[in-house]
Amino acid sequence: MIRDKSAKKSAKDTLKKDATKKAASSKAVKVVVSKDEDSGKAKKGIIAIAPPSFRRERALIKRGVWPVAGCDEAGRGPLAGPVVAAAVILDPDRIPRGIDDSKRLTAEEREKLFDKICATAQVSVVVASRSRIDRDNILRASLWALKRAVVALPEQPRHVFVDGRDRLDTPCDCEAVVGGDGIVLSIAAASIVAKVTRDRLMCALAQDCPGYGFEQHKGYAVPEHLDALDRLGPSIHHRSFFAPVAAARAKHMPWTVEPVRDLFEVTEVEVQVEAQIEIDASTGL
Template sequence: MAGVDEAGRGPWAGPVVAAAVVLDPDCYPEGLNDSKQLTAERRAALRLLLQDCAEIGVGMASVEEIDRLNIHWATMLAMERAVAALPKPCNHVLVDGNRLPRWSHTATAIVGGDALSLSIAAASIIAKTVRDAIMEELCPQHPGFAWRSNKGYGTPEHAAGLRAQGPTLHHRQSFAPVRGWQTLEPRRFRKSAG
């Protein structure tokens, strides 16, 4: 059985990333939890442990696909790609959320699944750490947006970067704050990406 979760539905920039994880019931790391409940250091440590003892598939949908399909269907596409990237087929898929991709796999959607299923929690950790690493790699190429700290989410620093520089090719043009960057007014934004 594979658990599937995504990271990056809400940011203004970067891809949406999904992961599929099949845990070995005889060998999985302790402390698996919803990635949002873990520190960055703990997520990184668990990712390394998972890479040694679980089957992992990662799928992404690009900014172009997000803008063309919308974030919901781009997320579904990333999930499909993650399951397809598993080393071998799985019997059943548990998906965090209330919607399933249009696929042939037998699957169950579980609202709050990253807190209820260890395999979904593992997938949330993989998806989050992969996406965070992408945004950290992009940060030096696009200074002024604070992607190392905000991971592309709509923070005051990110908004200031948009107002000062305009969007990059990594920004989601279909998202209202990016579309309206010239009139983006300072207001309450997220303080961090978690």
């Protein structure tokens, strides 16, 4: 029996081409193909992270929907400090170059872009304090700050993109984009504004509470921060119900920790029972 190897090979080539097209069409990656200078043959493709684009905003502009805002927050994960939300409406004719997800940029790059964004775009910033986080929990505090940031913009948007899975209860249409700070340019700009603002706030808190290293780790649970927390105990800027903070409070301030009730504890309950007897006259009793 003779097998047609060319058919098998063409099927494999088709699968490879489909996989390459799928990767190239993805919003988060792009395929880069280079050629060998000596042979002129194409080298193996490299999948690289693509920067966020203004494509979604421009699609809305073409439909007559404007202004369009992007919003993001910084500081959900740290053990201390506030969470900061920012909303940005970029000027389509004056978009600063180099805008990207704040996590992909250096501190120096973020600072430069922060100034450029604030100089060319409409920007608002809202801070949810540590006390609000303790009262409402970090998710609700973040969503509250994001909504307030959108409402606080100088010009009310007709459409807003928000990073994450949760849509905001805003007067305008809201679209949640998972990983939006790496996909939508307006969200990326908001991520830079939120990150720089919060970093500056944490540096100010470091002067108020020295010894924790807020100016270095910005309140995140790095080993240096955990060591300081264990050594010094929590400060007024630490989030009370985050596990490492609660453990440090139990160690340094045990009188502030309410004892946990044992749900399986056996207790004696004194019960008084009143018996009421009805007598039927017909029985003769």
